[in-house]
Amino acid sequence: MEDVLEQVTGWSGYTMSLYEIRKPNIDFTPSMYTCRRAEQKLELDGRVNKPFWSAADWTKPFVNIEGPEASKPAKQTRVKMLWDDEHFYFAAELEEDQIWATMTERESPLFLENNFEIFIDPDGDTHNYYELEINALNTIWDLMLTKPYRDGGVRISAWDIQGLKTAVYIDGEVNKPDATNRMWSVEVAIPWISLLECAPGRRLPVSGEYWRVNYCRIRWEAEHKNGVYEKSLNPETGEFYPEDISVWSPHGLINMHYPDMWGYVVFAESNESEWTQLPVVEQMKWDLRRLYYLQHKQFKRFGSFAHDLEMLMHLSDEKWSIVPQMQSTERMFEISAPIPGSSSRLYLRDDGRVWKE
Structure with a gap:
């Protein structure tokens, strides 16, 4: 799903100043999934009840993008994943009594109709990630984003998934x-x-490694007129009713381009146990991300980033798992924290990128 501002202004790239960088309004409890190695060869026909998928568990049903406490999605959606040395495999099942689509040209704005979307950030730095959208006519839109729109990112629609099968x-x-x-x-x-362009070491994942992934389903309220479906208009506003947006891992706000809120997919062999524990380093990344949100709140209010890290940390009532250091100017900052039991540090800068070195 593309940001509302993008729809209004014609899909151009944006600078940070056009976005309010809001902290998600839910706790950091990302979804997790153990992606097992496929045991068979997949012959694609769209059916997800065949033996190939028996080795994979269904995800929990999708929830409202704003969180499980928000309104329940109108229809159930769930996903399976598998992998082997050649492909990353996905299966999605979307309950629906109104199945419709009109767009047939690749790279069409499929989010303006009912669709299913996949988001993949291989190295979890929140920059340089992939998006794939598909509708009921098997039309696709595949693209890469340099970073989230909130951080001044642009999309590259000319990028194609070579060898993609759907x-x-x-x-x-x-x-x-x-x-x-x-x-x-x-x-x-x-x-x-x-x-692999954006993957750690530009290589395939190995068992025990994890990528950040999320899924989104867009569903518009529709009615049928003269034998066809049309999106429903609100008679009071003359505009379409807002779309129903459900996701695997909720964001706490209506914006899919928050990679820090995406779920974790850990790659495993077929006989390995389920992965349920969030690694310590990922909780540390989230604490750095909390400081990022506080800094951007500071910037919006005062027109410059804070220099006093202790003051910034005291703005939050939540506990901290890191002992950070910060370098900052009025327009830039970089925050880092040591990883316990390691000589490495985690870094996060003002444009949102997080990394280890």
């Missing part, structure tokens, strides 16, 4: 309002070679 299965009929519809499902196989 398939859609319809349990019902597309664009037939009188049809008996139950759901539509999606299968995706992404070759690793298309993801």
